[in-house]
Amino acid sequence: MSKVYQTTHVGKVRKNNEDALIFIEPETFAVADGMGGQAAGEVASQMLIDITKNFLSAVPEPWSEDILKKAILKSNAAILREARNNPNYRGMGTTATILHIYNRRAYYAHVGDSRLYRLKNKILEQMTQDHSYVENLVRRGEITAEAARVHPMKNILTQAVGAVENVSVDTASFSVEIGDIFLLCTDGLTNMVEDKKIAEILLTSENPAEKLVQAALDNGGLDNISVIVIEVDSL
Ligand code: CA
Numbered sequence: 001m002s003k004v005y006q007t008t009h010v011g012k013v014r015k016n017n018e019d020a021l022i023f024i025e026p027e028t029f030a031v032a033d034g035m036g037g038q039a040a041g042e043v044a045s046q047m048l049i050d051i052t053k054n055f056l057s058a059v060p061e062p063w064s065e066d067i068l069k070k071a072i073l074k075s076n077a078a079i080l081r082e083a084r085n086n087p088n089y090r091g092m093g094t095t096a097t098i099l100h101i102y103n104r105r106a107y108y109a110h111v112g113d114s115r116l117y118r119l120k121n122k123i124l125e126q127m128t129q130d131h132s133y134v135e136n137l138v139r140r141g142e143i144t145a146e147a148a149r150v151h152p153m154k155n156i157l158t159q160a161v162g163a164v165e166n167v168s169v170d171t172a173s174f175s176v177e178i179g180d181i182f183l184l185c186t187d188g189l190t191n192m193v194e195d196k197k198i199a200e201i202l203l204t205s206e207n208p209a210e211k212l213v214q215a216a217l218d219n220g221g222l223d224n225i226s227v228i229v230i231e232v233d234s235l
Helices: 038-059 065-085 133-139 145-149 195-204 209-216
Strands: 002-009 019-024 028-035 096-102 104-113 115-120 124-125 171-173 181-185 225-232
Touching: 002 065, 002 209, 019 124, 028 038, 028 181, 028 225, 038 065, 038 096, 065 096, 065 104, 065 171, 065 225, 096 115, 096 225, 104 133, 115 195, 124 195, 133 145, 181 195, 195 209, 209 225
Parallel strands: none
Antiparallel strands: 002 225, 019 028, 028 096, 096 104, 104 171, 115 124, 115 181, 181 225
16 A cells, blocks of 8 residues: 555646546556646546546456556547537647556556656656657757756647547556655646656655645746655555
8 A cells, every 4th residue: 555645736827727637546546637728628637537437447457558558548539529529629638647556566658748757766767758849859859858848839749638549658567666656747747846856855745745736836836736646655
């Protein structure tokens, strides 16, 4: 079992919170960051969460990365259909980062620029890669990671759930040890707070989720902020 801390905050600027998150006990977690006008972003992220939850509840555990990927593909088809049928929802989409921990193993599936991090032996590692325009620039060596964080085209995604028929889902699995800390979060955290500060909070704070959100708010809180922290204290 693990200690789980989760919170979502609208931020200081936006009127709506288009993020959604789930914690399916005991060890499954997801964040989704919706996009699209007129509250459509909220619809897309909530659809991802609801469809994922329903899909997984009908499948026996462990939910391998392929099963998590299927949940995202099912959501993709449904969001795309809804966006086509309802003009108010045209162009909506969402990120999706889902983590399942079972029997000393972690499985994830991921689309977009929400992130999964792992803190192990005091070192913070980003496990997912952002599907974003600026991430491609970083990978090609055209800009630095630091420049990417404040780049004006930071918000342009190269992949989103519900945007196209053939969404490509990143998946992986790896072993888990006692003491590992996982963080799932939306870009409302990572655009506002540097990795170094995130690691410091995860290592020192009694309520890391609240502290991370506070740090994002202190730095401007320009976007919705969602955070799930999982401290693995037994397996
Ligand atoms: Ca966001």
